[in-house]
Amino acid sequence: MNLSDSSLALKRISASPEPVAPGIRQNPEIAKLVDISRCIGCKACEIACKEWNELKVEPTHNFGSFQSHVDLSPDTWLLMRFNEVEIGGDVKWLIKKDACHHCEEPGCLFACPAPGAIVQYENGIVDFNQENCIGCQYCVAGCPFDIPRFNAETRKVYKCNMCIDRVEAGLEPACVKTCPTNAISYGTKDDMVLLAEDKLEVLNNRGFQNAALYNPEGVGGTHMMYVVPYGDQLEEYDLPESPVAERGAISALGAIKTIGAFLFGAGILATALHYLAVGPDTPDENSHGEG
């Protein structure tokens, strides 16, 4: 299947009074599947991400970990987190590919008040349009995975866009392309879920009874999924147990705002009706002879 068919059809637009008009064509959803058990920690994906997206190099320093950077930044959209955990007397690296999960229910998009600053394509990619971003950072708080990063100089927020420009051209994202152990797979979401099932079976046979697919339901599933060998230790991977997009709360806020708009209009209408009923109360300047 040509995965580029779907790339630029929009599914959701932030803060938009008009909903997106549905198209006719059925567009497949795409996804990345990160198999942590195959990751050797080489960080080639980090470099590929920086190179393809032309992100600034940031000096790193030794802070007692194999990890390259301490945290994500406006110029670092992908960070392999080297979580050191003791399991069965051995020290294990529970590596997490920290980057946008491209949620089906994107908390960032629901929180965004700037029309068109965040869009979700039909293929599942969630993308930030910096030219529409107002720099309010509500998306930063709205993201259940703590991914978007604010640049105080440009006053815009940045994150992984799953190499939308490559995907659009039918290519896989840069991190997928470069991974030397095929730890990152890319294809339709359905195919990736099936692939994950195969991988889980292999892991189970190898003795990882708790191996699991991380595709959390609270955000409607994600378009970057993980196969985690120690599925019972999500917290140690730095993966939230049950992330939730604040969609219900934001919709409730929207409903209250609609009521508020009616009340405000009713207030203005009431003063107009009052004026028509009793008119102005004009002082009489002459009745007491001072005029």
Place this chain on the structure above:
Amino acid sequence: MARNELQRHSYAHRVVHWTVGLSFLLLLLTGLAFSYPSLFWMTTILGGGAAARVIHPVAGIVFSVGLALMFFMWVREMFLGQLDWKWLGAIKAYASHDRAAVPPVGKYNAGQKLFFWVESILGAVLLLTGLPLWFPADFGGDFLVLMRLLHYLSTLGAGLFLIVHVYLSTVAYPGTLRAMLYGRVTAGWAKLHHPLWYKEKTEH
């Protein structure tokens, strides 16, 4: 000052009032744009969405400082007394311009006093809920939605009272606006709206 005019608001009071008034207008323009996508176009007149996002919290600080000054400049005259409760009992007669049935009031009537307290309290809530919204990256999603809700409800409350305030001080009661513009009112205006204050100012 003309012979039949009375001084009502000092220069300082007028400056503080309009600082609060104009900064609130700026806050309303930008805040409504952030609250209603269909009103986002209003940011265009202020230089776009990004500029509006910079302006809003700064205007909020000006508003808060102005409101704090306003509070301390006016608070002594704003405590409700027995007369005020009687006035509130006659609010229907007041609204229908039936002056004979309304107890005479001093410099401020109970409606104005309540407006003062409501706006002071809601102003404080707006400041407290606005600060986390200024730096949202440091807070969690649900907390921020709660702050957005409280910020919105306070604006709605303040806005509803403001409609009445603007209506009464302009078209409903001619001669009122000049009190806040030039500081002076006519004797006739004072006798009609604040008879006890008129008596107090002229009894010498």
